[in-house]
Amino acid sequence: MAAERVGDIAGAETSSDQDVLVVTDVERRFGDLTAVDGVSLAIRQGETFGLLGPNGAGKTTTITMIAGLLAPNRGSITVAGERIGPSAVAVKRHIGLVPQDLALYPDLKGRENLRYFARLQGLRGADLKHRVDEVLDVVGLSDRAKDPVKEYSGGMKRRLNIAVGLLHRPSLLILDEPTVGVDPQSRNAILESVEALSGEGMAVLYTTHYMEEAERLCDRIAIIDSGRIQAAGTRSELIRLLGSSDQVRLTGAGDLRAAAGAVTQVRGVEHADVVDTELLVTATDAPSALAAIVTAASNHLELADVEITRPDLEQVFLHLTGKALRD
Numbered sequence: 363m364a365a366e367r368v369g370d371i372a373g374a375e376t377s378s379d380q381d382v383l384v385v386t387d388v389e390r391r392f393g394d395l396t397a398v399d400g401v402s403l404a405i406r407q408g409e410t411f412g413l414l415g416p417n418g419a420g421k422t423t424t425i426t427m428i429a430g431l432l433a434p435n436r437g438s439i440t441v442a443g444e445r446i447g448p449s450a451v452a453v454k455r456h457i458g459l460v461p462q463d464l465a466l467y468p469d470l471k472g473r474e475n476l477r478y479f480a481r482l483q484g485l486r487g488a489d490l491k492h493r494v495d496e497v498l499d500v501v502g503l504s505d506r507a508k509d510p511v512k513e514y515s516g517g518m519k520r521r522l523n524i525a526v527g528l529l530h531r532p533s534l535l536i537l538d539e540p541t542v543g544v545d546p547q548s549r550n551a552i553l554e555s556v557e558a559l560s561g562e563g564m565a566v567l568y569t570t571h572y573m574e575e576a577e578r579l580c581d582r583i584a585i586i587d588s589g590r591i592q593a594a595g596t597r598s599e600l601i602r603l604l605g606s607s608d609q610v611r612l613t614g615a616g617d618l619r620a621a622a623g624a625v626t627q628v629r630g631v632e633h634a635d636v637v638d639t640e641l642l643v644t645a646t647d648a649p650s651a652l653a654a655i656v657t658a659a660s661n662h663l664e665l666a667d668v669e670i671t672r673p674d675l676e677q678v679f680l681h682l683t684g685k686a687l688r689d
């Protein structure tokens with residue numbers, strides 16, 4: 363299916379001076395396989411951009427090229443205005459890459475790991491100590507900094523890996539599926555860290571196959587499958603591709619038809635239908651209209667249950683690719 367491009371999309375043609383990253387028509391082949399097939403995107407300062415797609419979609423290959431570790435067969439990538447590639451060295455200081463694989467020393471304490479990597483980044487003295495404290499705080503590991511990494515949970519190791527990626531104060535942070543296989547507490551800490559970093563103006567490229575994470579974190583999302591961006595935009599722009607609205611299902615005893623008539627008057631309600639013993643209300647933004655819908659219906663019904671169903675990115679993915687997002 364051809365890519366559906368929505369609103370202020372990922373395309374480099376919309377790039378501006380504020381863009382930290384601009385990827386233009388990048389392709390990467392492995393033998394006969396085209397793993398990344400004409401990907402274009404741009405990310406602004408302070409923006410969190412999601413690459414949402416299933417395993418094998420081409421996310422890791424895309425970010426490996428953006429980090430300058432793999433050369434594209436076609437296309438160009440610039441970070442902070444400088445062209446990137448395996449032989450470009452200086453521009454890589456703008457990038458913090460947090461890969462799926464851990465690169466930590468298990469026998470060293472959390473803080474010692476960070477001190478080691480900070481020295482590799484050229485930090486020294488008071489600046490090094492200050493920065494190590496800062497990144498420990500960002501990932502919520504300050505109180506465990508004195509413990510050896512081998513005593514950390516998988517999620518804590520991931521968080522320390524993110525801290526390593528932040529040491530040199532990059533303007534673009536790239537996170538490759540950072541929450542896969544981590545405990546809920548660490549997952550939440552990771553999501554909160556990303557929110558805080560983007561709040562401070564960092565550009566974040568976040569790959570995931572978890573729809574909820576893309577919805578929560580990302581200002582814009584590109585849905586990627588088979589190496590191609592199938593569509594990109596804000597969550598609501600992507601949802602609009604489905605052409606469907608929110609639904610509120612009301613159950614209760616009383617005059618359903620009268621309730622339907624009253625609910626139809628509520629602002630934002632498209633229509634209200636009586637189906638068997640339920641009232642099905644279709645609305646553009648159900649959460650904001652909910653209080654008014656319930657009040658209108660309560661004049662005619664003794665409400666027993668109210669349930670909202672909203673279309674989600676999972677359905678958008680299905681609509682665009684004909685398959686489910688999850689494996």
Ligand SMILES: Nc1ncnc2c1ncn2[C@@H]1O[C@H](COP(=O)(O)OP(=O)(O)OP(=O)(O)O)[C@@H](O)[C@H]1O
Binds near residue numbers: 397419421422539
């Ligand atoms: N070095 C390589 N040699 C050959 N094929 C590769 C190589 N790296 C990736 N691929 C193939 O390219 C396609 C895209 O893989 P990629 O790892 O980029 O996907 P992904 O979306 O990151 O998925 P995952 O989360 O499973 O890593 C897959 O079919 C993969 O098998």
